[in-house]
Amino acid sequence: MLRVEGLSKTYRTGDKALSDVSFTVPAGQVVGLIGPSGAGKSTLIRCVNRLVEPTSGAVYLGDLNITGMSQRSLRRARRRIGMIFQEYALVERLTVMENVLSGRLGYVPFWRSFTRRFSAKDIDKAFGLLDRVGLADQADKRADALSGGQRQRVGIARALEQDPELLLIDEPTASLDPKTSRQIMRLLVEICNESGLPAIINIHDVLLAQQFTERIIGLQAGVVVFDGPSEDLDDSVLTRIYGEEDWTAMHRKAGKDDEEDQDEDEDGREQEERLAGLV
């Protein structure tokens, strides 16, 4: 369980990114964090594992006070928080397997990681995860040889390799096409539901957020202006978060997107059949 209390962040330039943000994420809940560019979404999830130091406020992971701890205990806390990034943030010149195993860095001493001698258990888990995200045969490829969707799957496997108690997900679909975006979101939500893992997904695509998350937090200029079930996200709420706009077109698009989704599934099946013919 994650508890954020009165979190504020003012950058050295004087920009106030977050002011007095509070919320709680219970086990197993997937929260979508939406808001316009510059609303502080990225800052908020980075304050949770202190990649960005909050100015005031507190973050609790279970009973652990993350904001109050020393650098050493912070590293121990970070290994319990998996993070997934917008541009995948894989180490491009390392292999897929090394990227996944880097999720264990917080658990193994330097020499073991330097010589890449991870325990059999860690390696077994990594293979299991690559299997789970559908990349079992790519383990020894270099990360920069993969496509965008595949890279994000490696990013997911790396986060899960940490045995996390919480997932922080920063714009997981921003660099992906609509179909791959949906596949990645579906995978993320499935994984969270399977293991009761709470997650905060920072996402700018409102439709995706509504489709895949049960709860939505809307951020506007560093302030929480909406926090509720995703069904409650109507035109007035969207206006509160993003400002005045004609939102009706988006609902129409939402309806159409669902239809397209089905078409895509059929396409996928067709392609599989075609590929089967080739083998």
Add this chain to the structure above:
Amino acid sequence: MSDANATTGTNAEPRIWKRPPVLIRDPRWRIAIYGGAVVYLILAIASVEVNWVRVYDGLERGWNFIYGFLAPDFTSRWTDISQGLIESLTMTVTSTVVGVLISVPIGIGAARNLAPKPIYLACRAIIALSRALQEIIVAILFVAMFGFGPFAGFLTLSFATIGFLAKLLAEDIEDIDEAQAEAIRATGASWWQLVNFAIQPQVMPRLIGLSLYRLDINFRESAVIGIVGAGGIGATLNTAIDRYEFDSAGAILLIIIAIVMVAEYSSSYVRKWVQ
């Protein structure tokens, strides 16, 4: 109708546009500064004295030199040349290896995004010192301290390598993709693990490329510092020129050119391979 005219501007005066001045806005300052620079250049060139008689004499010596190139003599001084070459190559390889080994920690320390402020300043100071002192000056100093011979050359080149490689490595580390480092940091990795997993893969190809580049710079420099007594092929070359044996000198220069070219081609091949 009138609206269309307003937007397309058919009836209106054609509007003119000129690029605004790039560096100096005020035209008076612009003329004064550019004009002053041109006048100074003309005066400076006029003040260089040229002794044309001496130039004519020099042409003949220059011709002898070129003639030495055209008819290089590899054989009569071969033992001296081969000994100088072996000394130079030994000096080059050892000083590059030692220089690279010392440069890596200093380069990491001089990267603002990795090192704490005091270490950063100390490492930058070492780099500045190494870069401020030209190889020949350092060589003279080391020859005075440790006597003639390749050991002084080895120390000089190691010292020069540190300034060159540590600076460029530090800059490369400061230019890395921060997202990759952030991702590794987010897993709870320690500082050493961060360097090993996020920094090293990103800078390794450039580090290898720079080391190979420094290897051939060191070989060329070994020929120069030999002239001030630091051993190697430079000492042999110096002796040959002193004795007016331009044919042997030409042979030595040809060998240097050949070795540098081999290093150049093989290093570009290796750089492509490590990408």
